[in-house]
Amino acid sequence: MKKMQIAPSILSCDYGKIAEELEKMEKSGADIIHVDVMDGHFVPNITLGAPVVKCIRKYSSLPFDVHLMITDPIDYVEDFINAGADSITIHLECDSDIEKTLSLIKEKGCKAAVSVKPKTPAEAVFDYLDKVSMVLVMTVEPGFGGQSFMEDMMPKVKKIKEEIDRRGLDVSIQVDGGIGEKTIAKAASNGADIFVSGNALFKAENTAEAIKTFKALAAEAYPEK
Numbered sequence: 001m002k003k004m005q006i007a008p009s010i011l012s013c014d015y016g017k018i019a020e021e022l023e024k025m026e027k028s029g030a031d032i033i034h035v036d037v038m039d040g041h042f043v044p045n046i047t048l049g050a051p052v053v054k055c056i057r058k059y060s061s062l063p064f065d066v067h068l069m070i071t072d073p074i075d076y077v078e079d080f081i082n083a084g085a086d087s088i089t090i091h092l093e094c095d096s097d098i099e100k101t102l103s104l105i106k107e108k109g110c111k112a113a114v115s116v117k118p119k120t121p122a123e124a125v126f127d128y129l130d131k132v133s134m135v136l137v138m139t140v141e142p143g144f145g146g147q148s149f150m151e152d153m154m155p156k157v158k159k160i161k162e163e164i165d166r167r168g169l170d171v172s173i174q175v176d177g178g179i180g181e182k183t184i185a186k187a188a189s190n191g192a193d194i195f196v197s198g199n200a201l202f203k204a205e206n207t208a209e210a211i212k213t214f215k216a217l218a219a220e221a222y223p224e225k
């Protein structure tokens, strides 16, 4: 059975206490650390760059999944890999050559993934399914944490999952935006297996309980047992 993985998005953490926040997530059973990189151009918000990733890398032994919401990822992927990224996600809507960027990420020994914003259809990722280890379906417009889950993205998740299965590929589907107790089962039932969660996890009273509940709800709803 596919493992249901929880990826806290540090966009919602207290950056002043980042070491503690990362340690807490690891102790609480998180599987992956999701790092949102925004350039103020591809999305209307600015977060952090490779030097910050390098500094915080030492506070966690979990894989670092870097979500690049930037216009020209090809110019920066090497910096993020050198800073300790284990996987890098680029947006199909960016300006870089997608094939070249994915090849560069993989050449440097990192996992590569593609992401689609809400208005981009499922079919847009089909050409890349054999070149990535993960597809990220945004369930909010990228740019900010704390937005509401877009349930109308579920047919897109389902379509991508069906295509992955039809071709017998081993590609994970990640969902990002508004994931919490009320939404995770919906996403899992349509075929998502990696769940990014910012606000719901960083604001939870008991993080370990929240992660445990998330995993149980996802496993229960996932189509393949």
Ligand code: DX5
Pocket (backbone or CB within 6 Å): 009, 011, 012, 034, 036, 067, 140, 141, 142, 143, 144, 145, 146, 147, 176, 177, 178, 179, 196, 197, 198, 199, 200
């Ligand atoms: C949005 C980011 C998300 C965001 C998720 O552009 O990609 O990772 O932090 O936060 P929540 O779970 O609060 O919607």
Ligand code: ZN
Pocket (backbone or CB within 6 Å): 009, 034, 035, 036, 067, 176, 196
């Ligand atoms: Zn993200």
